[in-house]
Amino acid sequence: xxxxxxxxxxxxxxxxxxxxxxxxxxxxxxxxxxxxxxxxxxxxxxxxxxxxxxxxxxxxxxxxxxxxxxxxxxxxxxxxxxxxxxxxxxxxxxxxxxxxxxxxxxxxxxxxxxxxxxxxxxxxxxxxxxxxxxxxxxxxxxxx
Numbered sequence: 335x336x337x338x339x340x341x342x343x344x345x346x347x348x349x350x351x352x353x354x355x356x357x358x359x360x361x362x363x364x365x366x367x368x369x370x371x372x373x374x375x376x377x378x379x380x381x382x383x384x385x386x387x388x389x390x391x392x393x394x395x396x397x398x399x400x401x402x403x404x405x406x407x408x409x410x411x412x413x414x415x416x417x418x419x420x421x422x423x424x425x426x427x428x429x430x431x432x433x434x435x436x437x438x439x440x441x442x443x444x445x446x447x448x449x450x451x452x453x454x455x456x457x458x459x460x461x462x463x464x465x466x467x468x469x470x471x472x473x474x475x476x477x478x
Contacts, residue, residue: 343452372413375403376420383424389440390428397424422455422462429453429464 383396400421403409409417430453432446433439451466 368410368412368416372403372409373416376400376413376416379403380420380423384427386436387438387440388427393424393428397421397428400424418457418462422457422464425462425464426453426455429466 379396379399383393385392400417404414404417404421427437430449431439431442432449433443434445434449449466451468454465454467456463456465
C-alpha cells in the first residue's frame with residue numbers, strides 16, 4: 335500500500351511540476367544517455383542498503399558508496415537524477431528510526447507513532463534534506 339500511495343503522490347507531484355516546466359523537450363535520447371554501468375551500480379548498491387531487513391551499517395555503507403559515485407563525476411544528467419533519488423531513498427530510510435510495514439530495522443525494531451507521517455525528501459543537486467509531514471500538510475493532501 336505504501337508503494338501504491340507513494341506512486342500516486344509522486345505522479346500527482348510530477349503533474350503539478352509539468353505545469354511549470356516544458357515537458358515537450360524530453361525525448362528518448364535522454365534515456366539513451368544513461369550509462370548501463372551506472373544503473374547497475376546504483377541498483378546493486380540500493381539492493382544492499384535498502385533490503386527488507388535493514389542494518390545501520392549496510393545503509394550507511396550504501397550511502398557512502400553513492401556519495402562517492404557522485405563525486406567521481408562523468409555522470410549523464412539522467413544518471414545524476416537517478417543517483418539523487420537513490421540518495422534520497424537512503425537518507426529517508428536512515429532518518430526514519432523505526433520499523434514499519436515490510437521494512438525492519440535491526441537497530442529500531444519497533445514501530446513509532448511519531449513517524450506516522452510522510453517522508454519528504456528535497457534534493458537541490460548537492461544536499462538532500464529530509465523532513466516528515468502529516469499527510470494533510472502535503473500538497474494535494476490525503477483524504478481520510
